[in-house]
Amino acid sequence: MRKAGWAAAVGISLVLTLMALLVVGTYVAASRLGGAGVGPAVALAPGAVPAQYEKLVRQWGRLCPELNPALLAAQLYQESGWNPDARSPADARGIGQFIPGTWATHGLDANGDGRANVWDPEDAIPSAASYDCALAGYVEDVPGDPTANMLAAYNAGPYAVIKYAGVPPYAETRNYVQRIQSLEDSFAQPLERLSPSKQAAGAINFAQEKLGTPYLWGGDGTPEDGGRFDCSGLTKAAYASVGVELPRVANDQWNTGPHPARDELLPGDLVFFAHDLGDPRSIHHVGIYVGGGYMIDAPYTGAVIRFSPIDSLPDYFGATRPTA
Secondary structure (H helix, E strand, O other): OOOOOOOOOOOOHHHHHHHHHHHHHHHHHHHOOOOOOEEEEOOOOOOOOOOHHHHHHHOOOOOOOOOHHHHHHHHHHHHHOOOOEEEEOOOOOOOOOOHHHHHHHHHOOOOOOOOOOOOOHHHHHHHHHHHHHHHHHHHOOOOOOOHHHHHHHHHHHHHHHHOOOOOOOOOOHHHHHHHHHHHHHHHEOOOOOOOOOOOOOHHHHHHHOOOEEEOOOOOEEHHHHHOEEOOHHHHHHHHHHOOOOOOOOHHHHHOOOOOOOHHOOOOOOOOEEEEEOOOHEEEEEEEEEEEOOOEEEEEOOOOOOEEEHHHHHEEEEEEOOOOO
C-alpha cells in the first residue's frame, strides 16, 4: 500500500481530521465482524481463491457496498499473489501489503488471538477489507465510480482522490485500479452462461499448426527456442496470435477471465491441472480445450505438442475463458 506522503500535502489540522475519520471508519467497519452481508451478492468462482482464504474473502468481501468478495480477491491477488510472507522494497508487508504506519492505525486483531499480526492472513485479510470500506466512506462524496475511488485511495491515499475529484492522474494508481477491476471477473462466479471468446477459433488454429512440435521447458516458440514451447508458452502464443495477451506462467493464466464449469467448456477455453485442488497457486499444467473432452497441450520434456484427453491427467483443476 503506497499511502505514505499523502498527509504531507495538507495542513496539520486537515491531517488530524482525515486520520480521525479513517480510524473511526475502520472501527465502525470492524464492528461488523465476519461481514454483515451489506455488499453485493457476488459469489466466488470455485477454486478462484486458495482454500484456506476462501471463507475470509467471502465474509469480509461483503463488508460495505463498494466491495464484494471477487473484488477483494482480485485486490489481494494484485497486492501479494496470495503470499502471506510478501515484503516489498517499500516495506509493504503480508498478504495485504500494509506499510507499518498504516498497519499501526488500521490493523485488526480479527481472529481474537490478542495480537494484530500483519503476517497473519486471518488478521490481514479482514484489515484490508476494513480499510477499503473506511476509505470508501471518506471519499463517498467524490464524483465518479465509488469502487474505483476506493481502490485509488487504497493505493494513493484519500487526499489524492479528493484533490483530483476522482482517480488521480498517477500511472501507478490508474493501472492499479484498472487491473483490479479487470481481474474481478476472473474471481467471480458467472451469473449467466458464458459466451465463447471471439478469439477462441484463432487460438485453436494456432495450436493445431504446432502439433508435433517438440516440447521445450521455458519455450516461447521463438527462433532462439527452435520454435518449441512448454505448456504455458503455447497457450500464451496461441492467444497472442489473436490479440489476447496472457501472463507467461500457467498459474497466472488462471486469472485471465471467468471460469466456466466442466459441463460448460467450449473450444478455446484454457484447462488447468494442479497438485493441490484447493490452491490455484499449485497449477502445474495448462492446455487449450478443443471439444469432445480433448485438449491441445505441450506435455513434458521428450514429448511433442499433441491432442490428449483432459482426463489423461488425474488432477483437473478448472477452466478459464480468456478475455482481451
